[in-house]
Amino acid sequence: MVAHRLRRDLGDAAVITDPVARRTYECVGLTPYRCTPGLVVWPEDAEGVQAAVLACREAGVPFVARGSGTGPSGGALAEAKGALPGTDVGLPQADRALPEADGVVIVTGRMRRIIEVDLPNRRAVVEPGVLNLAVSDTVGPTGYFYAPDQSSQRMRSIGGNVAENSGGPHCVKYGFTTQHVSGLEVCTPDGDLVRLGVGKAVRSPGYDLTGVFIGSEGTLGIATKIVVKLLRAPESVRTILAAFDSIDRAGAAASAITTAGVQPAAAEIMDTLAIRAAEAVVDRGYPAGTRAVLIVELDGPAVEVEAETAALTALFAGALALRTADDPAGRAAIWKGHETAVGRIRRDHPVGSISGESGVGDHTSAKLPSMFSVDDLATTQDDLATMQLVRRAFDPGNRANPGKVFPTPRLCGERSPAALAPCRTGERIRGAG
């Protein structure tokens, strides 16, 4: 019945009912378990999303929003996690026939219009399926950029950024998606299209609904239009690699960055494990005896980058070697070692820290309380109860992503979030392993 209605409203091509095709949209969220959705729709615009949500509402079935489908946690997606929810408590394994859910997956991947680029106001208005890359390609030639788009995030959609509040490796300096979105249009679980925030202005009266929506992983509704901030590209970008003979020395150097008053755009430590992982693929040319590598990226006015480089060079006096790169290729080469290490460690040690690796709503939700508040379990239950108040306000019918318990805000890139401060990344990498 829902299918019939949506075919009428959105056209045949936007509605997928074929059982085999639907299998590719298996997800967590419609139920607490991974399952095949009853129906998949690909709306083309906000009104299409609204039609789908209203159809769900009237049929009394749940829905899950899905973006471009490339995110490692993807909010609603299970594919990248490779694990069933609740495996810790003995639930069925993935190779069993997956149950079918009486729910709808709403894919925003066709909503790829960049509605407006408003340079005088340093804003762009986009649909959720627009890729970070597309925004950067469009505004890049003007000398502006969208900060959450950093190398590893380029194939992610803006809607995905909003769902997960992603940051990217440069969130040390630039913060997360929530710092770069000034307004949203969302389809609430009740099927209302609502503006949150006052569009292109930074402040708006009332509760910060935009702030609470961003990072809610589709549990409060579906973003249909997103107003993103555009920043002036920095005059100068420099990546510095320092090799140390001990993790302690590297850690001390990293801590000293803060003390010296330098605000790096990104800072990472690779410990011995990470270095081994990086060098397993290609010889990175780290000097003999390297046990820790510190990578720092500086950006800003050239004069400040020079001054900060001088300060860091003094701090890194105990390093075995220093390398700097200003050009994109040279910088990418330095970062490549780090990306390789993180990738390999994650592959070899798939059990990660919960928010570093996956969403709370699925298999990790069992672990949530202990991570949530270490002091007092009673407090944790209260915290969770308080969170539920927000959800009930947005979704009284419990239709949006009902199988998901709570979202996990994505903090810096794929790492655990001590990342607001530089350093400690050795721990982060170990945490991810």
Add this chain to the structure above:
Amino acid sequence: MSLDALAEAAGMARAAGPADAVGGCPARFVATPGRADQLSALLRQCATEGLTAVPRGDGTKIDWGQQPTTVDVIVDTARLTGVREHSSADLVVTVGAGTPLRALQATLGQSGQRIALDPGSTEATVGGILATNEAGPLSHTYGAPRDLLVGVQFVRADGTVSRSGGKVVKDVAGYDLGKLLCGSYGTLGVITEATFRLHPLPISRVFLIRSVSTPAEVDELVGEMLDSRLAPTAIEVDLPPPVERPVPRQLDGTGPSGSGTLAVLFEGSALGAQARADAAAELIGGRVCPEEQAPTWWGRYPFGPDDVGLRLSVPVADLPAVIYALGDAAGAPVPVRGAAGIGVVYAALPGDLPVVRVAGVLDAVRRVLLARSGSCEVLTAPEQLRAELDLWGPVPGLELMHRIKEQFDPQRLLSPGRFVGGI
């Protein structure tokens, strides 16, 4: 409820006096809990007896927002103070909500750090700044309190103590309730403790000061600064009313030649900040001066306690149109000051204007804003005006806000009536 029972729950309480009125609404009691559990006991008791409660820090903005319908208990945060944890290597600090920001900055400064917040009310407490999401010039670069808040502990209307976000920044899950509390005017909970992201103190601060005469000129200069790669930390404008009788605005859009000032702050290394300010001076003119010679109006509101204080937040390129509209509606140029680089400015209307005149100005400005996206809020106004005015203008998502309030405070006991839509 008896005073004894209040004192028993909160650990300290007294009868309220005339100075404890909130926006003209007299209070009955002032309770000063010393810990979250005492605050919890206090609010639980209030909920049982149906008593209303309004949180208060130093009281610098207690007159902001609409007058509450009733105030049975003022929850004074004066004993919820102090740095709980300062992890300088991780650049985070956790403090009691009653801590004055100024004292906190002094403490952090000893470690070469700061919270990148410089709100206009200089005596304000952390809790009050969060509850109003109050920000100053630094918001150009660092955003508002909502952007610097990492975690928060608060007590709900029914006494439930809740936490959202991190304390020491670590794995955190769930909705970002800190965002919801920022700017909620004490209507969702009483903040007891907050964790902030910190930034290193800049080594050097240098100002570029340039005189300006019209909003159009401000727009042009701000555009030049934003398009440059000099990364100003803050861009503030001050457009005071002309000393002489204002000349009507010319048809070509240029107003009377005024004594306005554009001030641009550069923070960075000793050489860098100076060099960037010098480069900026080459672009837009003006004189470069050290921090000691910062404009006296920097970071201060243009309105006094007897004025109608407005905050306009608009897309940055629309700022001149809105400032002109404000002057046109008021029949004379209106003093305007604020963060021109992000389109957030404050304005003052005389507090002795008849209410219909003030309402007329608000209507006219909000009509202009409607087409451009933006807001014009009345932050504060004399009592007799406030009750008659729509302080907020159109509020997108108001229905959802009512639903959130209904969930968090179904009895409407926390700061009732003070916020948007009568929340």
